[in-house]
Amino acid sequence: xxxxxxxxxxxxxxxxxxxxxxxxxxxxxxxxxxxxxxxxxxxxxxxxxxxxxxxxxxxxxxxxxxxxxxxxxxxxxxxxxxxxxxxxxxxxxxxxxxxxxxxxxxxxxxxxxxxxxxxxxxxxxxxxxxxxxxxxxxxxxxxxxxxxxxxxxxxxxxxxxxxxxxxxxxxxxxxxxxxxxxxxxxxxxxxxxxxxxxxxxxxxxxxxxxxxxxxxxxxxxxxxxxxxxxxxxxxxxxxxxxxxxxxxxxxxxxxxxxxxxxxxxxxxxxxxxxxxxxxxxxxxxxxxxxxxxxxxxxxxxxxxxxxxxxxxxxxxxxxxxxxxxxxxxxxxxxxxxxxxxxxxxxxxxxxxxxxxxxxxxxxxxxxxxxxxxxxxxxxxxxxxxxxxxxxxxxxxxxxxxxxxxxxxxxxxxxxxxxxxxxxxxxxxxxxxxxxx
Amino acid sequence: xxxxxxxxxxxxxxxxxxxxxxxxxxxxxxxxxxxxxxxxxxxxxxxxxxxxxxxxxxxxxxxxxxxxxxxxxxxxxxxxxxxxxxxxxxxxxxxxxxxxxxxxxxxxxxxxxxxxxxxxxxxxxxxxxxxxxxxxxxxxxxxxxxxxxxxxxxxxxxxxxxxxxxxxxxxxxxxxxxxxxxxxxxxxxxxxxxxxxxxxxxxxxxxxxxxxxxxxxxxxxxxxxxxxxxxxxxxxxxxxxxxxxxxxxxxxxxxxxxxxxxxxxxxxxxxxxxxxxxxxxxxxxxxxxxxxxxxxxxxxxxxxxxxxxxxxxxxxxxxxxxxxxxxxxxxxxxxxxxxxxxxxxxxxxxxxxxxxxxxxxxxxxxxxxxxxxxxxxxxxxxxxxxxxxxxxxxxxxxxxxxxxxxxxxxxxxxxxxxxxxxxxxxxxxxxxxxxx
Numbered sequence: 113x114x115x116x117x118x119x120x121x122x123x124x125x126x127x128x129x130x131x132x133x134x135x136x137x138x139x140x141x142x143x144x145x146x147x148x149x150x151x152x153x154x155x156x157x158x159x160x161x162x163x164x165x166x167x168x169x170x171x172x173x174x175x176x177x178x179x180x181x182x183x184x185x186x187x188x189x190x191x192x193x194x195x196x197x198x199x200x201x202x203x204x205x206x207x208x209x210x211x212x213x214x215x216x217x218x219x220x221x222x223x224x225x226x227x228x229x230x231x232x233x234x235x236x237x238x239x240x241x242x243x244x245x246x247x248x249x250x251x252x253x254x255x256x257x258x259x260x261x262x263x264x265x266x267x268x269x270x271x272x273x274x275x276x277x278x279x280x281x282x283x284x285x286x287x288x289x290x291x292x293x294x295x296x297x298x299x300x301x302x303x304x305x306x307x308x309x310x311x312x313x314x315x316x317x318x319x320x321x322x323x324x325x326x327x328x329x330x331x332x333x334x335x336x337x338x339x340x341x342x343x344x345x346x347x348x349x350x351x352x353x354x355x356x357x358x359x360x361x362x363x364x365x366x367x368x369x370x371x372x373x374x375x376x377x378x379x380x381x382x383x384x385x386x387x388x389x390x391x392x393x394x395x396x397x398x399x400x401x402x403x404x405x406x407x408x409x410x411x412x413x414x415x416x417x418x419x420x421x422x423x424x425x426x427x428x429x430x431x432x433x434x435x436x437x438x439x440x441x442x443x444x445x446x447x448x449x450x451x452x453x454x455x456x457x458x459x460x461x462x463x464x465x466x467x468x469x470x471x472x473x474x475x476x477x478x479x480x481x482x483x484x485x486x487x488x489x490x491x492x493x494x495x496x497x498x499x500x501x502x503x504x505x506x507x508x509x510x511x512x513x514x515x516x517x518x519x520x521x522x523x524x525x526x527x528x529x530x531x532x533x534x535x536x537x538x539x540x541x542x543x544x545x546x547x548x
Numbered sequence: 549x550x551x552x553x554x555x556x557x558x559x560x561x562x563x564x565x566x567x568x569x570x571x572x573x574x575x576x577x578x579x580x581x582x583x584x585x586x587x588x589x590x591x592x593x594x595x596x597x598x599x600x601x602x603x604x605x606x607x608x609x610x611x612x613x614x615x616x617x618x619x620x621x622x623x624x625x626x627x628x629x630x631x632x633x634x635x636x637x638x639x640x641x642x643x644x645x646x647x648x649x650x651x652x653x654x655x656x657x658x659x660x661x662x663x664x665x666x667x668x669x670x671x672x673x674x675x676x677x678x679x680x681x682x683x684x685x686x687x688x689x690x691x692x693x694x695x696x697x698x699x700x701x702x703x704x705x706x707x708x709x710x711x712x713x714x715x716x717x718x719x720x721x722x723x724x725x726x727x728x729x730x731x732x733x734x735x736x737x738x739x740x741x742x743x744x745x746x747x748x749x750x751x752x753x754x755x756x757x758x759x760x761x762x763x764x765x766x767x768x769x770x771x772x773x774x775x776x777x778x779x780x781x782x783x784x785x786x787x788x789x790x791x792x793x794x795x796x797x798x799x800x801x802x803x804x805x806x807x808x809x810x811x812x813x814x815x816x817x818x819x820x821x822x823x824x825x826x827x828x829x830x831x832x833x834x835x836x837x838x839x840x841x842x843x844x845x846x847x848x849x850x851x852x853x854x855x856x857x858x859x860x861x862x863x864x865x866x867x868x869x870x871x872x873x874x875x876x877x878x879x880x881x882x883x884x885x886x887x888x889x890x891x892x893x894x895x896x897x898x899x900x901x902x903x904x905x906x907x908x909x910x911x912x913x914x915x916x917x918x919x920x921x922x923x924x925x926x927x928x929x930x931x932x933x934x935x936x937x938x939x940x941x942x943x944x945x946x947x948x949x950x951x952x953x954x955x956x957x958x959x960x961x962x963x964x965x966x967x968x969x970x971x972x973x974x975x976x977x978x979x980x981x982x983x984x
Contacts, residue, residue: 138740141741144733172743173743199736200733200736201733201735202737204740205743207745208744292963293868293964294862294866296963297580297861297862297867297964298862299637300639300865300966301578301638301861301864302637302861304574304578304637304640304641305643305644307608307643308643308644308645309643313860313861315862331963401840419861420858420860421859421861421862422858423857424857425737425738426730426751428737429733430733431733432869433868433869512961515962518959520954523954525767526725526728526871526948526952527728527729527767527951528732530736
């Protein structure tokens with residue numbers, strides 16, 4: 113009887129290959145396309161039932177594992193899971209929670225392995241930035257040490273574009289596109305107002321330690337007189353006098369001045385131009401407000417009327433104008449994560465390799481997590497122009513391909529359609545985790 | 549000979565109808581679609597050569613007339629003029645310059661008429677807000693008084709949506725759409741971060757005296773638990789204690805709180821929550837910074853981690869996600885302005901009349917400038933919910949049609965294509981204008 117035989121064969125396959133469950137978690141600041149990566153992972157995993165049984169997503173990232181809050185994606189409407197591709201934010205909840213080092217807090221790592229074991233989890237996919245890649249690496253170490261068979265794959269994601277090895281990080285291209293477009297658009301606005309009114313427009317963008325996002329604004333400039341006129345990078349020590357001279361020169365020659373400033377802009381002593389009162393869970397200072405600071409500086413010196421904008425979350429959530437290139441690559445790293453796991457890789461991170469700038473060609477490769485962990489990539493010096501206030505042609509060649517194409521989400525009633533998930537967690541099997 | 553006859557007939561037509569030149573000027577704060585209106589006017593005028601000869605656009609608005617800086621649109625590449633339809637900002641330059649009252653500053657009005665006469669201008673189209681409609685009205689009065697034949701048509705434009713008679717102002721629908729989309733997107737971002745990090749997100753939007761733009765953010769809310777959770781309107785006296793209670797309640801029930809605040813938010817004494825140091829040429833206080841003010845207030849009371857964004861020019865320049873309805877109507881008022889002039893109307897403003905909410909139907913009508921001038925439309929009380937922090941169903945019915953449809957601009961190299969104008973002015977015929 114063929115049907116029985118098929119069933120037997122399928123069971124045998126499952127047994128031989130020992131299909132295991134997946135644990136997927138989102139970590140750190142989210143992006144316009146981290147859910148696209150989740151979608152790539154989910155849709156690709158479905159093609160390998162002999163390897164993967166259920167997919168559990170961590171409710172609020174790695175905390176979902178620690179607290180055994182595992183969202184069972186088999187309970188979700190497949191249409192809503194497909195909608196993840198065009199939904200910004202982190203659909204399962206992210207977190208800013210850094211696991212301590214192995215020697216000082218072994219209990220947390222042990223707990224992760226206990227939860228994984230209790231739920232037959234054989235695959236851990238951790239979608240985040242540098243800190244998360246470090247965690248994924250440590251989890252792979254301890255699971256090996258404990259003899260628990262676990263495939264750990266880190267998946268890159270940061271708007272800050274600060275992960276090493278990969279040509280760039282999924283998430284960056286879309287914020288880059290948003291910032292470049294916004295700079296061009298707002299630049300046209302102030303150009304029309306400057307004769308009798310506003311002469312200064314300052315846009316503050318993200319980028320704590322590196323000026324990648326601010327640099328992307330430079331793409332808005334086609335002709336030398338186009339905005340942005342000045343870009344303030346964290347990589348260049350801010351000198352108020354030189355800056356104010358540049359502003360004056362620009363207003364006198366162009367009639368107005370558009371400035372894009374990185375939130376991480378700092379002076380020669382290393383002090384941020386504007387520091388908020390908060391620190392996040394990783395101990396990073398929470399920034400914001402350098403735009404109004406610069407506006408005041410200019411007003412006091414030159415008396416120019418100003419406007420300023422702080423894009424904040426708007427820039428990294430702007431799925432409505434995501435880069436099609438970024439969307440494609442965000443999906444590709446999720447897909448590749450599954451394929452690397454199937455191919456037997458462990459403790460690696462998919463990376464984007466650039467083959468050529470023009471025509472733009474790329475493919476996905478992988479790098480060991482041991483090499484990625486806690487490294488931060490800075491922007492090359494040759495990307496910043498000699499005067500320190502703009503980008504070079506080398507930067508343009510690097511940045512331009514990343515913002516190509518528009519991947520528009522579907523709309524309903526004038527607003528983008530987003531995934532609506534039920535987020536049903538599986539029944540807990542372990543006692544609650546008591547953090548020491 | 550048919551050809552000769554046609555030529556003769558055409559000359560006769562021109563002579564009989566005495567084709568005159570057009571003066572078109574943009575005024576006040578620009579929008580994502582004021583150039584769409586210009587495009588509608590230019591393309592429609594071309595259909596009536598027997599009425600209209602050349603089109604001159606004021607270089608920097610009405611100042612272009614006072615200083616005899618008349619941009620000759622016949623010198624522009626027709627492709628670039630067509631690109632105005634999808635170019636934000638004011639392509640010919642706008643200005644914040646209010647003509648004084650007729651009795652105190654007759655010289656300025658006289659100068660306008662002198663320049664119009666010197667350049668055979670028979671039609672004055674003034675594209676702006678309330679102050680501009682007032683000016684258009686006064687110009688029509690003085691030209692009549694002086695016996696100079698001039699057709700004056702005001703064309704509505706404000707993101708603030710504060711002009712009377714028209715159902716809404718072209719320009720408002722696009723900023724409304726941008727703000728609603730941004731609120732939904734950023735809301736998804738903070739929802740994913742709130743477990744361990746940011747619990748408060750505040751988006752500051754424009755709206756000096758009326759909460760129309762802030763109200764539009766309310767459209768992002770589909771379910772009662774969706775962002776935005778609280779909207780701060782200028783129409784509702786801000787009470788810090790009630791506000792802080794609402795914030796706490798929202799965080800305790802939803803895990804986070806998204807607040808949209810109008811720049812014009814004020815307390816019971818009428819004082820703006822945050823006032824900038826500047827005043828513009830109309831004497832209006834320049835606002836900005838109420839978002840960080842509220843963030844501090846919340847932090848001091850509750851200690852919640854916050855993020856805030858100030859959209860500023862980004863919101864009114866966001867042509868990349870313009871409302872298709874707004875684009876269509878912005879074009880329609882430019883077209884109608886020409887058609888009203890052809891039909892012999894004078895001193896009127898085209899307005900949008902709503903025929904029904906659902907299905908949304910509208911048409912263009914007109915209203916005398918005498919009735920428009922210096923009136924400001926406020927948001928109806930019944931648009932604000934009983935607790936003062938959200939919009940009602942009535943507001944939704946009004947707002948929803950205005951954000952329908954996406955009118956995407958063309959892109960090149962990942963960035964929106966915008967009009968590039970030469971802005972060549974005609975030779976001056978008069979001595980320079982000395983302002984008294």
